[in-house]
Amino acid sequence: MTEIETRKHWMGLLAKAKPQDVAALFEDVTLNPEFTYLRAPEVGGVMVQGRAGATGAPFNLGEMTVTRCSVQLAEGEVGHAYVQGRDKAHATQAALIDALMQTPEAERLRLAVLAPLEQSQVQARTARASKAAATKVDFFTMVRGED
Amino acid sequence: MYVAVKGGERAIDNAHAWLAEERRGDTSVAELSVAQIREQLSLAVNRVMAEGSLYDPDLAALAIKQARGDLIEAIFLIRAYRTTLPRLGASEPVKTADMACERRISATFKDAPGGQVLGPTFDYTHRLLDFKLAAESEAPQASEAEPAKGQTPHITGFLNREGLIQSEPESDETPPDLTREPMELPADRALRLQSLSRGDEGFILSMAYSTQRGYARNHAFVGELRIGSVPVEMEVPELGFAIEIGEITLTECETVNQFTGSKTEPPQFTRGYGLVFGQTERKAISMALVDRALRWNELGEEDQGAPAQDEEFVLMHADNIQATGFLEHIKLPHYVDFQSELELVRKLRREAETQSMPEVAE
Structure with missing residues (x-):
């Protein structure tokens, strides 16, 4: 993965994570970096688009709530976050993790925060996919009893 | 025509206080939490998100609680909240x-x-009331199978x-937005x-x-x-x-x-x-x-x-918010409007009477 793809991946992971999971895992790593807000956490709406017939021209489907935040560490690294929902602490923590992932703390955060978040998201997705799979119709054809 | 009439404040405050009490219902019955609505009335939550045009299950559940289960009222609350949100951007079209x-x-x-x-479908259910749901029971469990891979x-x-x-003709044109224009x-x-x-x-x-x-x-x-x-x-x-x-x-x-x-x-x-x-x-x-x-x-x-x-x-x-807004406004005071209608009907009746009088005299 390129650097941008790697960053996209963790930002997406943080955006989709449950706020309480991010808070608990981030607290456990006990990093309390000094930082300033470049943009204080702000709750807003993002217009979600779809495409006519799934592949045609875009249309506006409706909005979703998103909270964004940007921080700068005392050492200079800048972190951004756009997370689903209205939890400002979630957005701040996600922005801090994004900034810290650009520092020597990255490996520690990858193991202690990102990996468990990814694991729980994969688990949740697999659990639902498994239940869906159990409802898949298994057609069979009745053979008539004539020769 | 609208004319400000004062004097309803106390009645309105008391009506809202009673609304709050009625919303809570019988206090010997446990209060419903927003999380319970989100988890257990999820299809109502989905409808409120769809028609409120804002994807946020917690907010939709809160709106349903506040609206006492009146989904159009809940949608109204979500639409009103939505207008307070700064627009952070538009997504890529979902795939x-x-x-x-x-x-x-x-x-x-x-x-x-x-x-x-x-x-998890209602299809093929018998649509018979399930009285087992009226009693507390253990959480049901779905079956699982090897999940499908790929798209x-x-x-x-x-x-x-x-x-x-x-x-479908392909395009990446910016679509019109009826919440803006x-x-x-x-x-x-x-x-x-x-x-x-x-x-x-x-x-x-x-x-x-x-x-x-x-x-x-x-x-x-x-x-x-x-x-x-x-x-x-x-x-x-x-x-x-x-x-x-x-x-x-x-x-x-x-x-x-x-x-x-x-x-x-x-x-x-x-x-x-x-x-x-x-x-x-x-x-x-x-x-x-x-x-x-x-x-x-x-x-x-x-x-x-x-x-x-x-x-x-x-x-x-x-x-339904435009519709209910216009429909329900006719129950609000139209005293002056109606006063003028009343005057008009009285006048027409007087005229009709004076016209028919001479014939009676003949």
Whole structure:
């Protein structure tokens, strides 16, 4: 993965994570970096688009709530976050993790925060996919009893 | 005409206090939490998100609690809240081909690749009241099987390969947004789809039903119905690339409709499209039927004068918040209006009486 793809991946992971999971895992790593807000956490709406017939021209489907935040560490690294929902602490923590992932703390955060978040998201997705799979119709054809 | 009348404050305050008490109901019964509504009345939550046009299950659940279960009132609360949110941007169009499908059925192809996945459906239930739900019981558990791998392909993709179905014109044009600009008619398809997706489920259902009963019949098959979650991506200006900003559940319905061809098009199938927030399949199927009915002009079909073909009629009456706002305002004080009507009727009666008097005298 390129650097941008790697960053996209963790930002997406943080955006989709449950706020309480991010808070608990981030607290456990006990990093309390000094930082300033470049943009204080702000709750807003993002217009979600779809495409006519799934592949045609875009249309506006409706909005979703998103909270964004940007921080700068005392050492200079800048972190951004756009997370689903209205939890400002979630957005701040996600922005801090994004900034810290650009520092020597990255490996520690990858193991202690990102990996468990990814694991729980994969688990949740697999659990639902498994239940869906159990409802898949298994057609069979009745053979008539004539020769 | 509106004239300010003072004097209702105390009555209004007391009415609202009583409303709050009634909302709580019998205090010997445990209070409902927002989380309980979100988890256990999830289809109501989905409807409020779809018609409130804001995806946020916690807010929708709160609105349902505040509205005492009146879903249109809850939708009103969500719409009002929505207007207070700064717009952070627009997402990339969601890729429903990448949906993690929890339900996916086709009424047209039994052996569709990816299979018929029923998901948590009311279909095939007996619609008999289940009195076991009235008692506390252990949490039920779903069966599991080896999950499917990879994408579930769209059914219309197969028809498209043979050229049997009209293809959707590709475009990346910025779509019109009726939350920013008042709706203008004639509307293009993008504006119609936005309006239908947030329109009242009952209204869209009835319009769709009218097409099935023969008012602009277009003989729809449900080519595919899929429900599941998709990631939402947005280009972030400060980064210069797109990131996932969340994940939402959507219901998508693609209908396949008969089309005998026109001067420019060979006989082929055409499409209707429905895409709605949440697990909302009645709405998504209805939306697809109405979308298809409204496309009569661009497909060169005959105007049968049917309500579902009438864009003005459908789009201007689909929004339940506009509708209920205008409808319910007539219960508010119109004392002065009515006073003048009263005067007018009295005057007309007096005139009628004086005209008929001379005849009596003769």
